[in-house]
Amino acid sequence: MPLNEGHDGFEDELGAALRRTGDGFATEDSRGLVAGGLTRGRRQVRRRRATAVTCGVLAFGVVGVGGVYAGDLLGSGGSGKGADGSSVAASRSTGPESALAAVLKANTPAGTWTVEHSDSRSVTAVYEDGKGPAGLTVGLYRAGETEESAAGQVTCPDPLYVPHDACTSSKLPNGDRLMVLQGYEYPDRRADTKNWRAVLLTRDGFLVDASEYNAPSAKDSDVTRTDPPFSPAQMKTLVTAEGWRPLFKKLAVPEGKPTPGKDTPPPSVDGADVRATLRSLMPKGLTVVSSGGQEEEFAYVVVNDGKGKSLVQINVQNHMEDVAPRLKAAGTKLPDGRLVLVTEEPGEKGGAGVTAWTAESLTPSGFRVVISAFNTGAQHEAATRAKPALTKEQLREIALSPKWSKFETE
Template identity: 45%
Template sequence: MPAEDNDEHFEDGLTVALRRAGDGFEADDRDGLVAGGLVRGRRRVVRRRAWTVTGSVLALAVVGVGGAYATGTLGGAVEQASVAAAPPAVARNPLAPPVDQDALVATFRQTLPPGGRLTDVVARGTGDPLGPMLSGVYDDGQGKAAVGVGFFQAPPGDKGFSTCPDKESVPYDACTAEDVSGGRLVILQGYEYPDRREETKNWRATLLAEDGLVVDLSTWNAPAQKGAAVSRTDPPFGPAELKRIVTHTAWAPVLEALRVPAGTPSPGASASPAKPAKPVKPDADGAARAAFNGAAVRPTLLSLLPKELTVSDKGGQDGYAFAVVDDGKGKSLMQVNAQPDMTGAEGELFPDGTYELLPDGTKVVVRQQPGEKGGEGVVMWTVDTIRPGGYRVVVSAFNTGDQAAPATRAEPAFSIDELKAIATSEKWLKLRK
C-alpha cells in the first residue's frame, strides 16, 4: 500500500461518491478550494476504494465536498479500485432544466441559517460533467467553518448511506439514522481523524432518497477540512440544522435535474433498442456475480475463528465484519472485507511478482505494516486474496483491540498462516450464490 494512504486507510471510505463530485479539479483550482485543499483525480478515487478494507461507504466517509462524497474533497485523498482515464459522465434528466453553479450557490445560501456569511465558494452546476457540488467557508460570528454539499447517485444496492457506521471503524460522538419523507437520513457527529490527533470535528448529514439520489452535507469546526487550526468548539450546524438544510425543499430542482426518467439510456449508452438481458453466467468460482450476500460476512468470520478464543466485541456492515478476540495474551482486533467483482482492480492490487498463486488460481498478497490510526506500537498484518472472477477477501489482524489505542500485545493473535487459512476458506464462496 502506498505510504501516503496509510494514515487514512479506513476513514476515507465513504468519501467515494462525493469525491466523485470533485474529481475534476486540478492544481490551478487550489486557490478556490476551502482550506486550499486540492481535489485529486479519478485515479486516486479509484485506488483508495480498492485499498479500503471496511464496510459501507458511509462507514468510511469523510465527505469533503469541493471534491466529493464517499470520499469528499476539501483536500482529502481517495482511492478506488482501478485506474480510469477519465470520470464517467454524470446521468441527468433531459426533461428538467439544468441548475448552474450560481443558482446552486444561491440555493445553498437560501438554506443556511440567517446571519452567517458564506465565502471562498467553489461550485459546479448540474450540467457539469463531474456533477454538482459546492464548498465554502461559513462564518456565523462564532468562528469560520468549512462546509460542503454534494449530490450524486448512490451505487445500486449500497446500504452504507442509510446506516450508522460501526464505532470500531469510524469513532464518533453521536449518530442517528431515521426514515424521513421520501428517504432515509443519517446524521453523524464525528471527527476528521479517527485517532483524534487533531480536534477537528466533522459533522455531516446524508439524505438517501428512495430513488437512490443522495444529498450529502458536511461541516467542520475549522476553516478547512485538514491542516487548519480549530476555530470553534463545534461545527456551526447541529443535528437539527443539518437535517433542515439537507432536507430543504429548495434542493428539488437540483435533484430533479439528476433524476433520470425510467428507460433513459445511461450516459454513453447506445441508442439502439435494448436487447433482452442475458442470464448471469457463473464465474470461475461457480458463483453468479449478480448475487452476493454481504450480510453473511459477519457470521462467516465468526465461524472461522478458533473456538478457544474469547470474543469480547463484534460487529459489521454489508460486506465488512470485525471481532475483538483474546487468547489470554491480550486483545486483538480482526477484520475482514469481502468484495465481489474486483476484476478491474486486480492488476493494480496484485501486480505480477507480488503475489503467491494457489493451485485454484487464487492470488495471495501478505502485508505486515504499522497500524493506521495512531495507536502506539500497533501493527497490522493483512492477507489480501482475489479468486478467479474477481472475488476479493481481505483479512487483517492487529495487536490491539482498538487501532487508535496502544498495543496490548507484541503481535496479533493470528499468525500469517492462520490469516491465510481464514481468507482462503471455501466458506466465503457460499456468500456468492
C-alpha cells in the first residue's frame, strides 16, 4: 500500500524506507499499499490515501523510519571484528563500511561482500559465494515509528495479496517475535526474482529487517542463482544476532510530541466487523469462497456466481475529508450531502486483462467507504471472466449502504 502526495520530512523518510526494504516485494501497486496496508500512523500520512484504491494485507511491507546510529563505528579499515566481537576475516568487502555492515558480515557464511550503500540506518550489499551474486539489505528501526502496528511487521501476509512459498511467524523464548518469509519480488511472477525476508521485532520495540535476493538487486537485475544464498535458518541467525543490540541504543528519538487533532490517528475501524458487514451485503446468487482482511479498516471476499472467481475488497475510513475535492469534481453529490463516484480502471498488479470497478462514497464529516471488484480472484493473476461478479450499480449500493454508518466517528 503509493505515498506520492505529501512532501514533509517524515513522509520522505517513509518513502525512502519503502524503497530500501522491499516495496516491490509487498506490491507493485503503491496506491493499494497506502489504502490497505497503512492502517495506523500520523494523520498526515493517512491523508495520502486520498486517491488510493483498496489493496490490503501489506502492512508488513513497510518498516519504520526511525534512524539508527548516526555515524560509522568501524571505518573501511576497521579491526576485522563485528560489533558483537565476531571475526569477519573470512569475508572481504569494497566500499564504505558501517557498524551495520560489520554485523551483517559477522553473522553470515564466508564469502565476498561488496557494500554498495551503508548509512546510519541501513546497509545494501552484494554477496558472492561462487554460486552467483546476490543482493541483501538490512535496516534497523524503532517499531514505534512505523506507520502500521509493529505486530503487522512480523505477521505472515495473506497469500491472496502477497504470494509466497513459505512463511513462519513465531514468538521466541526471550519474548521477541520473528517472521521468516520466502516470497517473490513481483507478485505476478513476471520475473523469477525471489525475495526471502526475515524480520525481528524485539520485546522492547525495535525492528531488524533483512531481505535477500537471487539476483544482485531487487529490481533491474537478471537472476543469477536459483535461490537467495542464505537459508531461512541463516536469515534467522542474522536478524537475531546480538551484534544489533548495541546499535539499538543509538537510534534517534523523534523530536516533539504528537499534536492532538493533527498527529493523533482517528479511532480505528474493526477489520473483522468490516468483513462481516461486507459479507452481509453480497447480492444473492454469489457464493463467498474465501474472505480475509486486516485488523483495521480493510476486508475482502472472493465470490463466485458460477462464472468464475471475483475478488471484492473494501476500505472503511474516518477523517478522509481530503478526498472531497476529487469526488466533487468527478462524482455526484446526493441530497444528504454525501459524494459518490464510480470508476472503471485496468488492474495494476500485473494480471493480464484485469479490470477493477470501484465505488466510493464520502460523507460531509469525512467518512469514506471505497469498494472494488475485479474480474479475477486475485489481482496478480490473469482475468478469469469478462467482468467482475458485481455490477457497478451493486457496488454503488454497497458503498452507500446505511450499514456502514455504525463505523462513522466524530
